[in-house]
Amino acid sequence: MPSPFQPVSKDPEAAHKLLASLWERSLPTLHERLTLLDNSVVAAQAGALTPQLRQEAMETAHKLAGSLGMFGYPEGTDFARRIEHQLENDTPVDALQLAQNVAALRASLSL
């Protein structure tokens, strides 16, 4: 009979410190992902958002939606999810709304 779940660490502060170091390590990737979303905004505003860039931006938003909340940025997850939903169907992209969501995502991360 398996034993009930018993956390071995009762020091959430130590876990938070480790998480903070992982967050620092993930920042270069985060910046790359935000730059890709910025590029999709510029393309959408110019009416030149290609299907490939749209797909890449949608996948990037999906990844951000799945990761930001675990680092303590639930608002970042919310905005990333909005961007993902905005890009995932075949309807024309509202460039202004996309720009607002990407700006809000950046603001939520204090970057």
Add this chain to the structure above:
Amino acid sequence: MRRILIIDDEDDIREVAALSLESIAGWQVYTACSGAEGMRIAATELPDAILMDVMMPAMDGPTTFKEMQKIPDLAGIPVVLLTAKVQGVDQRRFAGLGVAAVLFKPFDPLTLAEQMSDALGWN
């Protein structure tokens, strides 16, 4: 001690999940960055459970799960899918595969092990 295999192509998710399961729960963790690598590690280590991402390039989580079901040694290992898809239709599709549970990203690193224990009936 529980032995868990984490399969996720994203480094940050894999590292945070491993950190969470190792340092909070004290479980032994193996990691793989693709479905193919995960199957290889699962075959050699035979973990108690597998935590696997849904969206991965080349071989996604559902496909990897189906491939594992064809291998007798792996078919009995409970698989928990991890997904950032929150829409009901996706949830029902994943649950219908026959996996042990579906958990959602972003997860709380401080409670991930407890969520897995609950989902797998280990509590």
